[in-house]
Amino acid sequence: AQSVTQPDIHITVSEGASLELRCNYSYGATPYLFWYVQSPGQGLQLLLKYFSGDTLVQGIKGFEAEFKRSQSSFNLRKPSVHWSDAAEYFCAVATRGTSYGKLTFGQGTILTVHP
Amino acid sequence: GAGVSQTPSNKVTEKGKYVELRCDPISGHTALYWYRQSLGQGPEFLIYFQGTGAADDSGLPNDRFFAVRPEGSVSTLKIQRTERGDSAVYLCASRDSSGELFFGEGSRLTVL
Numbered sequence: 001a002q003s004v005t006q007p008d009i010h011i012t013v014s015e016g017a018s019l020e021l022r023c024n025y026s027y028g029a030t031p032y033l034f035w036y037v038q039s040p041g042q043g044l045q046l047l048l049k050y051f052s053g054d055t056l057v058q059g060i061k062g063f064e065a066e067f068k069r070s071q072s073s074f075n076l077r078k079p080s081v082h083w084s085d086a087a088e089y090f091c092a093v094a095t096r097g098t099s100y101g102k103l104t105f106g107q108g109t110i111l112t113v114h115p
Numbered sequence: 116g117a118g119v120s121q122t123p124s125n126k127v128t129e130k131g132k133y134v135e136l137r138c139d140p141i142s143g144h145t146a147l148y149w150y151r152q153s154l155g156q157g158p159e160f161l162i163y164f165q166g167t168g169a170a171d172d173s174g175l176p177n178d179r180f181f182a183v184r185p186e187g188s189v190s191t192l193k194i195q196r197t198e199r200g201d202s203a204v205y206l207c208a209s210r211d212s213s214g215e216l217f218f219g220e221g222s223r224l225t226v227l
Contacts, residue, residue, distance in 0.1 A: 004157075032214075036218075041220065042220060043118070043119065043206070043217075043218035043219050043220045043221065044158070044206070044208075044216075044218040045218075046215050046216065049214070049215070051214070090157050090158070092157070099146065099163055099165075099170065099171065099210075100210065100214035100216075101146055101148045101163060101208065101210045101214070101216050102148070102160050102163055102171060103150075103158070103160060103216070104160070105157030105158050105159070106157050107155070107156060107157050108155075108156070108157050
């Protein structure tokens with residue numbers, strides 16, 4: 001069965017520092033890949049997605065992610081974190097050939113930003 | 116514009132009771148999804164509607180759970196004989212033509 005692993009449950013960074021959140025997946029073939037952000041009192045919001053093509057994907061709010069097939073990874077990055085980025089981040093995958101919206105999510109990584 | 120609306124935002128019920136959770140998707144979105152998010156976990160897929168029909172209900176945990184979407188818009192998730200283990204946030208999402216999911220804020224269900 002497919003699975004998504006986010007190894008870091010909680011990450012703390014200082015404002016202005018760079019950020020990398022890790023995501024690894026276990027699938028038979030390259031799935032569709034997504035990163036979502038969830039802030040308290042708000043619904044999940046899509047940051048970026050990878051379907052095919054360029055393996056470096058740009059998203060909203062200055063985030064980017066890189067798909068590495070050899071490592072089965074899709075890590076999320078941001079060069080300079082803002083206090084408003086504090087939230088929980090979820091990596092998710094969908095099997096090719098099925099609905100884009102039938103997602104398997106990782107456990108999530110909680111990001112704390114120190115001033 | 117209006118996003119995905121879910122009601123109630125909070126529901127507290129007693130073990131064994133029946134519960135209905137409602138989802139009003141973004142107008143024009145034909146695909147609708149239900150997920151369940153337990154504390155400290157990522158969301159888990161429950162069921163997916165394309166129009167009025169359930170295209171995939173493989174995530175429903177047992178036959179106490181079912182969902183309907185009779186007119187292809189609003190959907191209701193129904194849970195019979197609730198158990199304490201059903202306590203979670205139930206998320207609804209609708210999908211646009213590019214494949215992006217738009218999530219509601221969820222309905223938090225607490226079973227005492």
